[in-house]
Amino acid sequence: MIDEKILEVLRGGKDSYVSGEELCKIAGISRAAIWKHMEKLRHEGYDIEASPHLGYRLISIPDSLIPSEIKWGLKTTVLGREVISYKKVDSTNDIAYALAEKGIKEGSVILADEQLKGKGRQGRVWVSPPKGGIYMSCVLRPEMAPAEIPKITLLAAVAVAKAIRQLTGLDAMIKWPNDILINDNKVCGILTEMKAEQDSIVFLIVGIGINVNTPIKNLPKGASSLRQELRARGMAENVSRVELARKVLEALEEHYIMLREKGFGPIIEEWKTMSAMVGAQIKVVLPNRTFDGLVHDIDSDGSLVIRLNSGMLQKVSSGDVVMVR
């Protein structure tokens, strides 16, 4: 809390110095304590200049997924009000799940720079190398039936795709049910997990992995990063992970409220505009069989409606789909 107060004052000072005396007064601590906090902030990556006579000046802030940065200027009321950040974890979803079982409040967010056992759907791995990714798990406690979980997954895909589009201008597309592609390359995956009783969700974890500035050589085949996709378009720039994480949280909250107030209709409409699925020829891979068909629609429960070659419509609520050209 004191760190955040100090940062707020330094940011407010823009490029000019803030005296140690002033900082002491605002933070309500001693000069020596201010010094210690400055050391801690420098350790977190803040470049803070100290001048004996003038005081302190903020030179640069780190693109680090630490709570004070995520929360800075975050326009949400619930999501991201509680942020816990790690350098390295097995899985942010597992941590969020365990904390949710202990009662951590709705909107809490677990972030990590690296995951050793990042999880994908159906027991798969989500490759989560350090230096450039966002690995983020949000705890939600919606008053919903378990059957409604696909709605949250689709909602999250819409939120992430919109955040990426807004920040980078890249044409992020959604692939049912939970991937975000750019130019057919996967840049983001979403894994929703929940604990539920027979008729109500107890809590829900929305896990989001985004390859932001991740070196492409550390990613599996078919995967890409936002930086890589920008580079391919002649825009060789790093994307601010902090800014993207904030935008994702804001978009998530906006659509989460939308779902509660207006139902799933508007979200599914947005989903369709950002998905190249409807009308596409696909192959559906289920555990025990595969079949081909044309995507006819997305159902109001989030499942895919497929027109089989026989003309019949078939609903698919799980499994993998492969786009066929």
Place this chain on the structure above:
Amino acid sequence: MIDEKILEVLRGGKDSYVSGEELCKIAGISRAAIWKHMEKLRHEGYDIEASPHLGYRLISIPDSLIPSEIKWGLKTTVLGREVISYKKVDSTNDIAYALAEKGIKEGSVILADEQLKGKGRQGRVWVSPPKGGIYMSCVLRPEMAPAEIPKITLLAAVAVAKAIRQLTGLDAMIKWPNDILINDNKVCGILTEMKAEQDSIVFLIVGIGINVNTPIKNLPKGASSLRQELRARGMAENVSRVELARKVLEALEEHYIMLREKGFGPIIEEWKTMSAMVGAQIKVVLPNRTFDGLVHDIDSDGSLVIRLNSGMLQKVSSGDVVMVR
């Protein structure tokens, strides 16, 4: 395992003695070790007579929810092949859930004689006094979508109601979604919990609490026990908890296989024959409103279809219902 082998031999001996020598040979341990195992079994409630010249004889077995008794003659292939029994726990569902997270296999069953924090639906308490109840949680790992969880709850209600009917002859009825009533008194509740991903159940815990011989004074208002209901019909007998637990496991497995092989249709039909719901006038209590109606049907997804006074049909998948006379 040795306990179970010894018991098997003693049971096989019927009312006659089995020599210590024979037991040593079969169990592959020393006379002194046999003696120790006998002491342990006596401690568990087995009445075993020892005669210096004749050997050992089984006088009576305890009605105790211990693994060796549950497994004895149990006609299942999956359910109850792994049984863990406790005298006293907070919640068998919580233990089963934690073990399931660590990978305990499908069909594992957690039993307790008493629960200190027995759980009901929606954060309610399931009063679980010692001396006479069955508190049982089964771990299932079905390949199903989260939306299908109500099917398992209804299936469990059918299985428990049938087991009670078979063993006691009592007219057990199902009240949607998860209570078993006899003469309008609640004798059993079912709480299904799960961990799931967006499109597949990871595991499912079916928690079953049955008031078997529980003293009525230890139960909340509106609750009864099987013994109490038998007594009310002039049949003042204790019900074997072990036998009932076995019958429940057998019926559960039978219907679980039925669901996999024949779908939900046959189960919902059975459900209807044991429910006084269809055609009944009820009041539905949801978190934010209540309304009256006539139960029109049970839907294929397990929800209640209610004909409102306006004539319109309304589906209800959660909430409480009160039968109105």
